[in-house]
Amino acid sequence: MGRNKMKLKLRYFAWVRERIGKPDEDVEVPAGVTTVAELMTWLAARGEEYAHAFENPKVIRAAIDRAHVKPQTAIAGAGEIAFFPPMTGG
């Protein structure tokens, strides 16, 4: 009961979005996946397009519920997690 899957909305931007082929999706994440870095590893194993998007996790930035987070940040309690390349606005 304490090891239920976690429901999440994922969003992708820029070339992460292009490589995965969609702007967002709803996923159920296994209980063993507890951090942003682990979520990227889990996603990378979901198929070729994900493997391509996350081939170099060091360059991917993440946000939980619209705030920047680090790879080691826990995902518990997150509603929406976004992945994107370094920002180039301004």
Next chain:
Amino acid sequence: MGRNKMKLKLRYFAWVRERIGKPDEDVEVPAGVTTVAELMTWLAARGEEYAHAFENPKVIRAAIDRAHVKPQTAIAGAGEIAFFPPMTGG
């Protein structure tokens, strides 16, 4: 012959002008006066209004031919020498 008096145009700005009571004047400076600092000392002895204007020579700035100069700068060859308080533009 080598100790001729030097003809100069003097210009005054802001409260230096107000204290002296005129914006400019032509003067003949004795040969012994060779630097900007010496010129200020000589001017200060010309009357009460000059004494007032130059009572604190450290705060007076000078320009020779429209370029900032230091008190120890030689006045030889100068055409126009200006005296004014620290600048407050911008």
Next chain:
Amino acid sequence: MTTQTIVRIQTEPFDTAAEAAAITRGRTDAGAVVTFTGICRGDENGVPIASLTLEHYPGMAEAEIERHVAEAIERWPLIGVTVIHRFGRILPGDDIMMVVTVSSHRAAAFAAADFLMDYLKTRAPFWKQVEKTDGKIWVEAKATDDEAAGRWAAPAKHQAAE
């Protein structure tokens, strides 16, 4: 004293001068106005471009900019701050974004505008894609932008700039 702040993310063009005027209108304590306008250049690293497309993360873009505007207000005595960032397709010569900072004194206005630009470049969720004759490419982030943003990290939060 409250600081007037405006943050807008939009596709429409903006008018930097009108935004600056809107902040200072009717105020007698504004002594210094700094504006920064970012313009779409006609080339990217020497290669001509046809257009620029800006993607952003709606919701997060506003929140992130507002958070940095609030930090600027905490750091410097500001009368007003306006940040407008466009998204969508932008042609060479067109404005991309602007920052206006207004203060009683110039040091605060300059520092706040410079600070906001460094943070917008590295933290605001916008991504530029340029269209060249041989296709579209995503603009890569520059290490110099991270270094520039790093300049502001060291001092304590409540430093006085004046």
Next chain:
Amino acid sequence: MTTQTIVRIQTEPFDTAAEAAAITRGRTDAGAVVTFTGICRGDENGVPIASLTLEHYPGMAEAEIERHVAEAIERWPLIGVTVIHRFGRILPGDDIMMVVTVSSHRAAAFAAADFLMDYLKTRAPFWKQVEKTDGKIWVEAKATDDEAAGRWAAPAKHQAAE
């Protein structure tokens, strides 16, 4: 590549936005525009003022500003620089002076505008007199302005800002 420069000393009001637009018009290499506008505040150290009168040294004012514009161009890669400084009587809320710097990149535009303002404050021969209810007084120079200008003295002349 020549840099467009304009230096004007005048009694008439000016239009910062129009001056900025004049520099960037028809150019595709301008990526960053920084403007600084100095405005006459309604008070001087908390005491209300009726007006400000700016005296200047004609000829030297232009020369001194042009010299510093030339130095800015030597230090940073600039596309254009415009400096306009008014003299005469100015009312609270009215513009006193402006600097516009245009470059391909923001760091150069910011640094050059900041540098020019620090030098104008401490080296350009202008003097402000404020009219208060109890008479006219000359504004005193601030030590902080000299310190600000001192920031730029240390680095070598040909430093690259980008």
